[in-house]
Amino acid sequence: MNENNLHEHIARIQQDGFTVLPPQLTAAQCDEAQLHLDRLAEARDRGGFELIFNKARIFEQLYQALPALALIRGVLGADALLSGMHGSIVRPGEGGGGLHADGILTGHTRPTSMSLADGGKRITSHIMSLNTIWCISDFTLTNGATRLAPGSHHFEGLDMPEGALETAKPVAAERGSVVVFNVNTWHGPSKNESSANRYAVLNPWRRHWQRCEFEMGRAARPEVLERAGEQRIIFGEDAVSPTMERYLWDTTGGKPKNKPAGESGR
Numbered sequence: 001m002n003e004n005n006l007h008e009h010i011a012r013i014q015q016d017g018f019t020v021l022p023p024q025l026t027a028a029q030c031d032e033a034q035l036h037l038d039r040l041a042e043a044r045d046r047g048g049f050e051l052i053f054n055k056a057r058i059f060e061q062l063y064q065a066l067p068a069l070a071l072i073r074g075v076l077g078a079d080a081l082l083s084g085m086h087g088s089i090v091r092p093g094e095g096g097g098g099l100h101a102d103g104i105l106t107g108h109t110r111p112t113s114m115s116l117a118d119g120g121k122r123i124t125s126h127i128m129s130l131n132t133i134w135c136i137s138d139f140t141l142t143n144g145a146t147r148l149a150p151g152s153h154h155f156e157g158l159d160m161p162e163g164a165l166e167t168a169k170p171v172a173a174e175r176g177s178v179v180v181f182n183v184n185t186w187h188g189p190s191k192n193e194s195s196a197n198r199y200a201v202l203n204p205w206r207r208h209w210q211r212c213e214f215e216m217g218r219a220a221r222p223e224v225l226e227r228a229g230e231q232r233i234i235f236g237e238d239a240v241s242p243t244m245e246r247y248l249w250d251t252t253g254g255k256p257k258n259k260p261a262g263e264s265g266r
């Protein structure tokens, strides 16, 4: 992605609340991801669809896609954190319920964290967090593609803005593409009226100083962290607060200084 494209995508997220990046995964990579999603679906009730970078190497490719990372960092800062990685299958006949905005689990709209002083208003001046939906299937107007209500991220209230259900439209996107959106944007899967499953991977992102959905530096297997190479920063090991006096604390590794190198201590 060149500098101009990056600015265009950022402007679209600011104006509409979302943008779509052209394919970041090849057809072969999507095929492989789809196979693993089918396998993991069998263990869905036991968390099969959570933390899937630990479960098949193909999912590690999603945070190695540099154009996507450039956009995420262009919005959330160079030290943006991966908050989770979830598998998603919308089967024929599924989807099409209501819309929601993200962020109520660990984001700025977590209900028990909203204060009297907030006056029932969420933060709209800045983009606090992003969600990214990786299209492992082609997303079409009829197969359960994510639908988003353009401009709904500007509304300060916590309830769905009037008219959002009517204005929300499914996003058609080639497989391998990535739908990137402000978590304030109202969205949800549309109804899958086709005869095939709709496959996706959902990767939410947070600013470095926010809580993630998982303590990722601990949740990721050591070999996954190792293979992340330059991108290891997205797991937020350096975002872990010290549990002892700072001079004893390895701020990069997020662990006591006396732990031997390579031992996460977790």
Ligand SMILES: O=C(O)CCC(=O)C(=O)O
Pocket: 088, 102, 131, 133, 144, 145, 146, 147, 187, 188, 189, 190, 200, 202
């Ligand atoms: O699967 C989809 O299309 C939407 C996913 C979603 O609503 C979410 O990640 O919050």
